[in-house]
Amino acid sequence: MTEFQPDNQIQIEINGRACTCTKGEFLLEAARRNGFYIPTLCHHPGIAEQGCCRVCLAEVVENERSKIVVSCVYPVEKPCKVYTDSERVKEDRKVVLMLLALRAPESTEIQALCRQYGVMDGSRFKPIEGEKCIMCGLCARACASLGTGAISTVLRGTSKKISTPYDEPSDVCVGCLSCTRVCPVDAIPYTEDETKRSIWGREFPLVHCQECGAVIGTREEIALAAGKSGEEVQDLCPECRKKKMSDVMAHTYGTE
Structure with a gap:
């Protein structure tokens, strides 16, 4: 059969x-x-x-x-x-x-x-010094998917690169790190400490969870997410929001 x-x-x-x-x-x-x-x-x-x-x-x-x-x-x-x-x-x-x-x-x-893969020696050609980016465009597409479009492909030929307009700090960047997270070659640098994150020439204040103190994101990133969802700006991380909701449900239905 x-x-x-x-x-x-x-x-x-x-x-x-x-x-x-x-x-x-x-x-x-x-x-x-x-x-x-x-x-x-x-x-x-x-x-x-x-x-x-x-x-x-x-x-x-x-x-x-x-x-x-x-x-x-x-x-x-x-x-x-x-x-x-x-x-x-x-x-x-x-x-x-x-x-x-x-x-x-x-x-x-x-x-x-x-x-x-035992790649052949390419030393007879001149490499682009100090470069990590392979111009795959994933970072720009991730940024565009958020509706910000803070970075894109600029210039032409061997000078072609991913950057903000005119290499100036972008007013629409929210410092969300979406670009760095999708980059396959770790080509987008950023720095971060307890209070701020720096990327693409801008500094962004970090917002911390009011319960556990974990970093939720940048102030601009959280405002953008709230605007897209129609919800209020969150001051709790996802885990603490989940716990708070569980506590509310337990109180409501008397399962505490």
């Missing part, structure tokens, strides 16, 4: 092993879900794929024809054979990593990948 196969399910082969994926599912997700490792830099689960870094290359064979694809933006539409670490993939990935290393020679993440 033939096993029932839903119309939207596709049988593919990854590194010689039979796997199932959903039609239209990006190859990177299908591979990872089935336990296969593909390196990435510009991929983030909370932000739509963009295929900027090209580290996640894979080889796809359809109808005996082979091609190299960017797995994070390649939708699987038909049965195929996939190789995540073939010789062709390794060689192409080495070239990509060498170029990224020239772009961001100070990135320890890229250096680690270069060692892992």
Whole structure:
């Protein structure tokens, strides 16, 4: 008896092993879900794929024809054979990593990948000194998703970078650190002490939980969140708010 196969399910082969994926599912997700490792830099689960870094290359064979694809933006539409670490993939990935290393020679993440894949020596080319950023754009997209748009891509060519307009402190930045949290190469510096956080040329006062004293965020960040949710500005951290709500429920229903 033939096993029932839903119309939207596709049988593919990854590194010689039979796997199932959903039609239209990006190859990177299908591979990872089935336990296969593909390196990435510009991929983030909370932000739509963009295929900027090209580290996640894979080889796809359809109808005996082979091609190299960017797995994070390649939708699987038909049965195929996939190789995540073939010789062709390794060689192409080495070239990509060498170029990224020239772009961001100070990135320890890229250096680690270069060692892992035995990247060829690129010393005959001139690297961009002191640079970590690989221009994946995740930080700018994360910032835009908040509705602030404090940072973006500026300049062109080898001078291209992520920054605030005219490299001046941005009036719309709220110091939320969303940009730093999605950066795959730790390229966005900031400092923080008990009372303030400094990033993108601005200092932001930190707000502490009135119960436990934990940092909730910057004053501007909390005001933005309150404005979006229509709620009052919070003076409690999520854990203390949860505990307070539990106490209220316990008092209301007499379960104390």
